[in-house]
Amino acid sequence: MDLAAHRSGCPINLSLEVFGDRWSLIILRDIIFGGRRRFRELLTQSEERIASNILADRLKRLMANGLLTRADDPSHKQKAIYSLTEAAIQLVPIMAHVGAWGRRWLPVTEDLSIRAQLLEDGGPAMWTQFMHELREAHLGVPAPKSDATVAEQLRAGYEAVVARLAAG
Amino acid sequence: MDLAAHRSGCPINLSLEVFGDRWSLIILRDIIFGGRRRFRELLTQSEERIASNILADRLKRLMANGLLTRADDPSHKQKAIYSLTEAAIQLVPIMAHVGAWGRRWLPVTEDLSIRAQLLEDGGPAMWTQFMHELREAHLGVPAPKSDATVAEQLRAGYEAVVARLAAG
């Protein structure tokens, strides 16, 4: 596509050209923190109700920009599996910072911000471990063993808040 | 404006609703790292050539979202001065991370990425000092004294690269 179609060679500008829109980081968030790997999961299980055409377009664009890869599911001929690339996995610290910033300055809801809080409290060490787990799940790189995975801690924290809110 | 017009209460989503577009962070980058404070400076001195109506719209939106304030310049009746709020100053670590990510994964140019590199090398300590300097310049909060300001280090690094590229 874009032969020299860049607005400038500034790293912030180029980054925005890749994920500076309303949906790309939402999709990556769902893949990274929500464990979604397929079109249908991303379409129906996100809070923000993305339209199917937008989702299809963004997945294409993220692949073209090297943040995602797509593979056929060997067990289901028409199922596709999306995987993060190393570049996308390295967005984890940015996600953590953005989540922390949003939690501090915007009217977030408790259930949807608990993961951001756990990640903020865990700090860079937790982000690094989480990135290892993502590399294992998406790139097949074995991760160092640990008793409680970050993914599990985030899930448990979320469940606990949802249960507490439901109990009232 | 938008009463409950949010797509969800997720901190990442709400953050994207504030600055998840192609221009908002570019404008903030120019204010934070380029020292621009006025409409005309932002309009004409940016690499990416923003259109005046888009600039006007984004400045309005950033003010509505609490990232900028606007004041009349006492010495010039029709000059306005834009200032960062504390919320915007706290985007510095995100800017630093996004710059570092872009530098690693995208085809940046050397002159426009030197500042990102200096900021990456300087680490969180340098970001913190820079945030103090921004608080002094935009909020009137006196910053701890230091022999070389971060702003000056970034400027000098940029000038050096530009000079070397021009000579070489």
Added chain:
DNA sequence: AGAAACCAGTTGCAATATGAGATTGGCGGT
């Protein structure tokens, strides 16, 4: 004083992107 340049935007209009909903065509399970 009069002309020229500067300032912060606004306006009109074409091109582009977004969004909701229906539809497509291949696949799997029963």
Added chain:
DNA sequence: ACCGCCAATCTCATATTGCAACTGGTTTCT
């Protein structure tokens, strides 16, 4: 054979973006 699932695509209405020209006022120059 039928029904539901899957990854998209199509259609059409609305919203956003981008360019260029323009506004109404203010300072600066001569």
